[in-house]
Amino acid sequence: MGHIQLNNICKSFGSTEVLKNIDLEIQDGEFLILIGPSGCGKSTLMNLIAGLEDITSGEIVIGGSDVSDKSPKDRDIAMVFQSYALYPTMSVGRNISFGLEMRKVPKAKREKIVAEVAELLQINHLLDRKPGQLSGGQRQRVAMGRALARSPKAFLFDEPLSNLDAKLRVEMRTEIKKLHQRLGTTIVYVTHDQVEAMTLADRIAVLKDGVVQQLGTPYEIYNDPVNHFVADFMGSPGMNFVECVVFNDKLIIESASKSYQLAVPCAKAIKDSGLESVLLGIRPEMLTDPKPYDDSGFVQEVCFDVEVVEPMGADTVAIGKWNDTEVQVRLSPESGEVAGEGFTLQVDTSKSIIFDPRSGNRIR
């Protein structure tokens, strides 16, 4: 059915290699997110799957058959574009049924399908309007309706929410997730928004410079990133990276003019690497107000000079320095109000990760 396999895909534009040896297997019914900074090749990869661009080498298998040389219309795939790409001169109803019309589905059946899709997406009242008369959110729904009408093997979403305002984006996000749960169709979804990726995906593939850095569940990507790039890319506010000198299996940090030794989980690996200094990666939520904890040997209190506070409502991000590097910490709104110089910070290094400062690779 909607099982997609990418074998050793390469794509070059002239002499520029955009994608390098991509191997990905997307299970039937899976929600896979392709994420990466702009220019990483994620949209190109999607266009290759859709057949809108030709692969330079490799093989694309959809639903068991090799479609590498097939035209887009023969791949049985539907796509939702960032700009929606609704046909401006056609009514909403015809936009939705156009794909069926081109595939010579009889009129009565087309009308039935349009009615069903419109019902599902709650756009029944819009069917006679032109796309120009719709709001952004409504256009988004129509674009999804157009994709749904054909009941394809898989849906491709190319940054579908990036043109919506913040509130609507969150609403549509939930709606897409509900839709996926109801239909169970394979979805490949391109975004550069890591919150979207975390909330929607069954699995996330992080791309950089045309190479898949890591493929895993949102939990794995967030908690167990393979390298500095992935760790840095996922999470908001992002992970803190501080270069520390290694001393007796511990990392030395200087905070508020005092020196501390932090115990970290992978002390043995650090020792084996023989590095004199390493890059400590620690997420802001592990740097908090003092609160009760189970003593695992990884928690300690550190004096911290707060320079800037950024209230976010549910919590407050405070910014200070460790080893002259900026560090973001996550405080409760109440302590955010009073935080200043000499704030007592609870540091939990149990989930911290360590990188080679030169290569950016994990040490574990």
Place this chain on the structure above:
Amino acid sequence: MNLKMLSGISLGRVAIYLILIVFALLYLAPLYVMLTTSLKDIEEIRSGNLLALPNDPTFYAWIKAWSSACTGSECNGLAPFFWNSVKIVVPAVLISTVVGAFNGYVLAKWKFKGSELLFGALLFGCFIPFQVILLPMAILLAKLGLANTVSGLVLVHVIYGVAFTTLFFRNYYVGIPTELVRAAQLDGAGFLNIFRHVFLPLSTPIFVVTIIWQFTQIWNDFLFGVVYSGPGTQPITVALNNLVNTSIGGKEYNVDMAAAIIAALPTLFVYVVAGKYFVRGLTAGAVKG
């Protein structure tokens, strides 16, 4: 203070309008003279004032120009040549517009290796003066057996017009998002269906622009008309020239003027009917392209 500013502004306004009116009158004066002269009889033209209104308006000159004025040795008026022009203009405009639309569609949305070069070459075609191709084109038409025929003139105008029509359509279609093509491809539409269902319905303004442009160019053409036409296929511009240059007895200015207006009427008509699309279409293409 307030009063002074107010009067200053209104004085400026008055001056501007005065200047505009003067220039508008200057600009319209020839047309006025043509119209009034065409409605006078020849006696009144000889004795009267050039700018005076006709004492006794008559359509004699118009009727003569249309049906019985002499254009060389024949004296059948402009009517047969008017229809010659129509026979040349209508197919030439339609063919060059349709070909231009397809060319533009391909050059904007279905780029192939060398398509930019082809577009450049077509663009270059816009700058080739008529005179340069006169001789080679005459040889080509003779070889094709189309010399002195309406089809031959249609061919010349189509070839010459395609450079312009392609440019218009290409620049207009470049402004239409490529994602529409991609969406339609995924919907299962092919090259022609995408053109028909997606591009054609969006193309009204640029079709109007192209048709006006081509109609005016071809209708007003004199050089190709005089070189490549035969005795029975001369367009109205050539006939007008012959009519003005043929004088039996005295010069009939009223007939000349009426004939000139008749020759210009179709282009005027097209501008009046479709003029608002002309500006709209040109700017739409310019901004997006």
